[in-house]
Amino acid sequence: MFDTIARYLKSLFLLELLGGLAVTGRYLFRHKLTIQYPEAHTPLSPRFRGLHALRRYPNGEERCIACKLCEAVCPALAITIESDQREDGTRRTTRYEIDLFKCIYCGACEESCPVDSIVETSAFEYTFERFGEHIMTKSDLLKHGDQYEQRIRADRAADARYR
Amino acid sequence: MLNIQINGVDVQVKHGTAIIDAAAESGIVIPRFCYHKKLSTVASCRMCLVEVEKMPKAMPACATPVAEGMKIHTKSPKALNAQRGVLEFLLINHPLDCPVCDQGGDCPLQEASLGFGGGVSHYDFDKRVLHNPDFGPLVATDMMRCILCTRCIRFSREIAGVDDISTAGRGENIRIASQTGHPLTSELSGNLIDLCPVGALTSKPARFTGRPWEYQHRSALGPHDSFGSHLQLDVRGTKVMRVVARECEEINETWLSDRDRFSYQGLYSADRLTTPRIREKGIWREVDWSTALEFVANGLQQVRKTHGAPALGALVAPTATLEESYLIQKLIRTAGSPHIDHRLRQRDFSDQAHDPVFPWLGGAITALEQKTAFLVVGSYLRKEHPLVNHRLRKAVLRGAHAMFLDAVDRAYNYPTSVSMVVPPSAWERSLLAVAKAAHAITGRAIPTGLDALWESIECEAIHRTTAEHLVNAASAVLLLGNVAHAHPRFGALRNLANAVAELTGASVGYLPEGAGTVGAWLTGCVPHRGPGGKTVTVGQDWHTMVTGGVKGLLILGAELERDCADPSAALKGLHQAAFVVSLSPWVSPAQEAYAHALLPIAPYAETSGTYLNLEGRWQSFQGVVAPLGETRPAWKVLRVLGNLMDLSGFDYFSSDQVLAEAREAIGEVTPNNAMPCVVPAAISSETPALERFGEVPPYAQDALVRRASALQATPDGRVPIAARMHSATLAGCGLIEGAQVSVRQGEGVVRLPIIVDDRVAKGCVFVPSASVETAALGPVVGGAVTVVAV
Ligand code: SF4
Ligand code: SF4
Ligand code: SF4
Ligand code: FES
Numbered sequence: 008m009f010d011t012i013a014r015y016l017k018s019l020f021l022l023e024l025l026g027g028l029a030v031t032g033r034y035l036f037r038h039k040l041t042i043q044y045p046e047a048h049t050p051l052s053p054r055f056r057g058l059h060a061l062r063r064y065p066n067g068e069e070r071c072i073a074c075k076l077c078e079a080v081c082p083a084l085a086i087t088i089e090s091d092q093r094e095d096g097t098r099r100t101t102r103y104e105i106d107l108f109k110c111i112y113c114g115a116c117e118e119s120c121p122v123d124s125i126v127e128t129s130a131f132e133y134t135f136e137r138f139g140e141h142i143m144t145k146s147d148l149l150k151h152g153d154q155y156e157q158r159i160r161a162d163r164a165a166d167a168r169y170r
Numbered sequence: 171m172l173n174i175q176i177n178g179v180d181v182q183v184k185h186g187t188a189i190i191d192a193a194a195e196s197g198i199v200i201p202r203f204c205y206h207k208k209l210s211t212v213a214s215c216r217m218c219l220v221e222v223e224k225m226p227k228a229m230p231a232c233a234t235p236v237a238e239g240m241k242i243h244t245k246s247p248k249a250l251n252a253q254r255g256v257l258e259f260l261l262i263n264h265p266l267d268c269p270v271c272d273q274g275g276d277c278p279l280q281e282a283s284l285g286f287g288g289g290v291s292h293y294d295f296d297k298r299v300l301h302n303p304d305f306g307p308l309v310a311t312d313m314m315r316c317i318l319c320t321r322c323i324r325f326s327r328e329i330a331g332v333d334d335i336s337t338a339g340r341g342e343n344i345r346i347a348s349q350t351g352h353p354l355t356s357e358l359s360g361n362l363i364d365l366c367p368v369g370a371l372t373s374k375p376a377r378f379t380g381r382p383w384e385y386q387h388r389s390a391l392g393p394h395d396s397f398g399s400h401l402q403l404d405v406r407g408t409k410v411m412r413v414v415a416r417e418c419e420e421i422n423e424t425w426l427s428d429r430d431r432f433s434y435q436g437l438y439s440a441d442r443l444t445t446p447r448i449r450e451k452g453i454w455r456e457v458d459w460s461t462a463l464e465f466v467a468n469g470l471q472q473v474r475k476t477h478g479a480p481a482l483g484a485l486v487a488p489t490a491t492l493e494e495s496y497l498i499q500k501l502i503r504t505a506g507s508p509h510i511d512h513r514l515r516q517r518d519f520s521d522q523a524h525d526p527v528f529p530w531l532g533g534a535i536t537a538l539e540q541k542t543a544f545l546v547v548g549s550y551l552r553k554e555h556p557l558v559n560h561r562l563r564k565a566v567l568r569g570a571h572a573m574f575l576d577a578v579d580r581a582y583n584y585p586t587s588v589s590m591v592v593p594p595s596a597w598e599r600s601l602l603a604v605a606k607a608a609h610a611i612t613g614r615a616i617p618t619g620l621d622a623l624w625e626s627i628e629c630e631a632i633h634r635t636t637a638e639h640l641v642n643a644a645s646a647v648l649l650l651g652n653v654a655h656a657h658p659r660f661g662a663l664r665n666l667a668n669a670v671a672e673l674t675g676a677s678v679g680y681l682p683e684g685a686g687t688v689g690a691w692l693t694g695c696v697p698h699r700g701p702g703g704k705t706v707t708v709g710q711d712w713h714t715m716v717t718g719g720v721k722g723l724l725i726l727g728a729e730l731e732r733d734c735a736d737p738s739a740a741l742k743g744l745h746q747a748a749f750v751v752s753l754s755p756w757v758s759p760a761q762e763a764y765a766h767a768l769l770p771i772a773p774y775a776e777t778s779g780t781y782l783n784l785e786g787r788w789q790s791f792q793g794v795v796a797p798l799g800e801t802r803p804a805w806k807v808l809r810v811l812g813n814l815m816d817l818s819g820f821d822y823f824s825s826d827q828v829l830a831e832a833r834e835a836i837g838e839v840t841p842n843n844a845m846p847c848v849v850p851a852a853i854s855s856e857t858p859a860l861e862r863f864g865e866v867p868p869y870a871q872d873a874l875v876r877r878a879s880a881l882q883a884t885p886d887g888r889v890p891i892a893a894r895m896h897s898a899t900l901a902g903c904g905l906i907e908g909a910q911v912s913v914r915q916g917e918g919v920v921r922l923p924i925i926v927d928d929r930v931a932k933g934c935v936f937v938p939s940a941s942v943e944t945a946a947l948g949p950v951v952g953g954a955v956t957v958v959a960v
Contacts, residue, residue, distance in 0.1 A: 075384070090380070122269070
């Protein structure tokens with residue numbers, strides 16, 4: 008009996024509607040959190056695992072020594088490597104490919120690499136327009152390395168003390 | 171039997187067993203580096219230390235024989251502590267470059283570190299730095315990784331029988347170095363790769379191309395000599411990445427010849443034939459299989475129609491599998507022709523009626539070790555049959571007499587008692603002299619007519635010694651090698667060998683040339699015998715076939731410009747034949763010139779099949795990778811060809827079916843080399859002033875090994891194409907070393923440089939065969955030549 012009266016009064020005076028409007032009103036004057044992507048970016052953790060890259064040493068020499076540990080550890084079998092002896096006698100890959108459709112961005116490849124060659128950069132804004140572009144070749148990956156080296160280094164430095 | 175206790179478990183082991191083996195019998199692993207069951211024990215690495223009760227210190231398990239009541243602990247704190255300490259010491263100078271090391275993933279040092287190591291090192295000084303010696307094109311060296319177990323040194327001394335490598339320097343500077351400054355020369359040197367427990371010695375052809383964990387291990391058989399070695403092919407995807415030995419105590423023990431180990435490279439040579447090709451009006455066209463097979467079937471039928479069925483013939487390389495041999499002889503015989511042959515490097519067939527049902531070694535391979543004397547006739551045994559030589563070497567080290575009748579004084583890896591170095595035309599006389607001397611000793615019954623032959627023969631001291639050794643031996647054997655088979659009077663030679671055997675009590679053994687030779691004999695790939703040695707209409711031998719007897723030829727796996735005993739005659743004949751089909755995994759310029767159709771067939775590793783080895787052991791193998799391109803297994807090609815030619819009995823679904831049928835056709839065969847000695851009517855009276863000697867160089871034996879680039883880069887693969895002569899012969903001709911000469915044999919002339927080689931018999935001109943440059947010359951062994959300066 009009492010319940011029925013309370014419900015009647017609530018709907019008569021639109022109390023629930025006003026309560027909802029009050030929330031709206033409160034947020035109307037609050038500081039806004041919407042990020043205007045792509046004009047603006049959310050902050051990223053230095054551990055963010057995005058597009059892969061193969062790094063080089065400061066003298067320009069590729070780091071990768073074709074040890075194939077990343078290939079072995081990759082749970083998605085996304086990495087394919089072929090290797091041979093380069094003219095100068097060093098061990099190098101002749102083919103290094105990552106299939107980004109297979110990759111699950113787990114970062115295991117990066118963890119396994121003994122020379123910090125394969126890394127996952129914080130770059131995540133990439134698209135493929137044609138089938139086949141999802142296979143990152145060695146030259147693509149080295150290009151990413153050159154392009155993002157500053158970021159890669161900064162991210163690794165920021166994370167260094169937790170490792 | 172002794173009663174001992176290992177880790178608290180009572181076991182019984184044989185007297186004299188080392189602890190390490192006793193433990194292995196009960197499934198207990200003791201880490202080791204220097205110990206290897208086939209090598210002498212030096213106990214230098216100390217990795218195998220175990221605790222033995224009542225002994226004050228930990229003992230090396232590899233060098234401590236068990237004793238009654240011994241109580242051994244392999245997992246006690248004392249043992250583990252000792253092992254951990256040793257490992258830390260071993261790793262002091264080890265570079266820890268596993269990521270770039272080819273041994274990584276397959277490395278006893280990695281495994282021992284993981285299982286028995288401590289994980290930390292107390293050593294933080296500089297590591298020793300070493301240069302890498304050049305060990306040739308087969309073995310890559312990374313000496314920084316060496317842990318000085320000396321397995322490699324012991325192998326080269328004890329097994330390979332060459333003193334190629336040793337330690338140099340002392341203390342911290344001690345290292346493995348090439349003693350001679352030259353690359354390794356042994357035909358077994360690749361075994362160092364299997365033996366080295368770390369990545370110090372690795373395979374050069376496979377360097378940096380793969381990782382052990384990506385390989386699938388598949389088994390195969392050695393495709394070259396007739397030894398039947400067990401191989402393990404390491405396969406990735408559709409490619410053979412490397413070959414290692416598979417243990418088989420009765421055959422190859424744990425070893426492999428370099429030829430079997432590295433020839434896989436030839437599978438991927440640039441001249442692999444991957445699409446069928448046909449030649450119409452002189453133009454080669456790549457076509458699909460059905461077109462090609464129809465073309466071939468029509469071509470053969472055409473020949474059959476115009477010239478009659480016996481105008482067809484087939485030549486089979488000694489590398490063909492038993493199934494292939496069986497099918498091709500069935501195809502030819504069902505088509506109505508008796509002409510089939512595989513003895514492409516043989517020239518004298520006069521005595522073929524007395525051939526044993528299949529020529530074989532005459533006993534088990536292991537029995538070779540028990541021989542107390544052997545006479546090898548016409549073979550560079552060490553290179554032709556490396557592992558036969560290895561077994562015989564063991565016999566020699568136990569005191570057996572090694573004797574050779576050859577045209578070149580070879581360098582063997584054991585002491586030889588007798589080395590008769592005479593030109594091939596004198597081999598008969600030498601054997602006769604040995605027979606005569608043997609008769610003088612034993613007085614055994616002379617085979618009829620032999621005394622008339624040896625009347626004019628003088629026995630020299632060397633013949634008497636040979637006879638003595640053979641007579642006095644508890645177990646002696648005469649072995650006929652590849653060159654003997656190519657001898658222009660093989661029949662007489664073989665009978666004289668039989669006579670020597672009869673007079674001395676020795677046995678006769680044959681060294682079949684190729685992996686498929688025995689199979690080809692048994693399946694009836696010879697013109698005078700059917701499967702299992704059955705009587706058939708006698709057809710023509712290969713020489714008669716190619717020199718005009720046959721109009722339509724099927725060639726299986728052979729490149730006749732190199733793979734026969736008389737290439738110039740063969741090429742001439744082939745160019746005149748009406749229709750030549752070459753079934754081959756590779757294509758050579760000469761084939762393109764003489765063939766009308768080229769059908770790509772699968773080489774070993776890509777086909778299944780069966781090989782019989784020289785002791786008559788049946789061994790089957792599977793194809794381990796997909797055939798390259800459009801290549802198909804030869805048995806399938808032959809099967810379809812049989813169907814297209816409307817021949818009955820060619821409906822097989824698998825090679826097993828072919829094998830079963832072949833087995834049935836062959837039936838029970840008892841090998842027997844002891845054929846009656848048919849004394850030749852006369853021995854060769856021909857003694858040319860200069861005589862050709864042209865064996866097949868070690869790595870030119872068959873199409874596959876000729877394409878293995880690393881083997882070709884070794885000294886044995888780079889046999890100079892030159893005329894080699896004794897300095898006395900050279901002086902007699904008024905020539906000087908290095909001069910260009912033209913060598914004429916019959917109608918063939920080639921220009922070659924001269925090399926002085928006092929190992930070559932006087933009166934001989936050594937011109938290697940199986941090479942395109944010398945193909946223009948005549949028969950490869952024997953035959954007069956003239957050498958004139960140009
Ligand atoms: S991130 Fe993970 S799934 Fe992707 S390539 Fe690396 S290891 Fe493979
Ligand atoms: S990227 Fe690193 S882990 Fe992968 S092969 Fe190269 S060196 Fe080895
Ligand atoms: S090279 Fe290898 S086999 Fe030879 S001593 Fe060193 S570790 Fe042993
Ligand atoms: S294995 Fe026993 S000391 Fe090396």
